[in-house]
Amino acid sequence: MPVISLEIAPVGTEKKEELIKNLTKIASEITNISESSFVVLIKEYPLDAIGVGGIPLTDVFAQRAKNQDNSQ
Template sequence: MPIITMEGPELTKEQKAKLIAEFTNKASEITEIPERAFSVLIKENPAENVGVAGKQLSEMKE
């Protein structure tokens, strides 16, 4: 613990590695909790499963 979760779009392996490193580094710095205590989960969502302002994201992209 702590646990950081990002719900977002599909990403590349490199982007996920960077997010994991940066989230952990910044959160450790700010909370003064050692990096080894952190877990990160990157959740990738297909556009048709996401709604913004009542619209399906997949529809907004077409």
């Protein structure tokens, strides 16, 4: 039984359903394994538990929002 594991920031239920559907479909097409054999696991992390370039995503997004406000 193939397993697809995805670790992401929180997303809504509709986005998770879309990810599960599309990841399964594409993996099945590539591997020629039946879609019904795939298991998709989505693990969500809060933004303050994800860092990019040594900076928590909460700070990255706050800075982007500030920059957008200043450019308007």
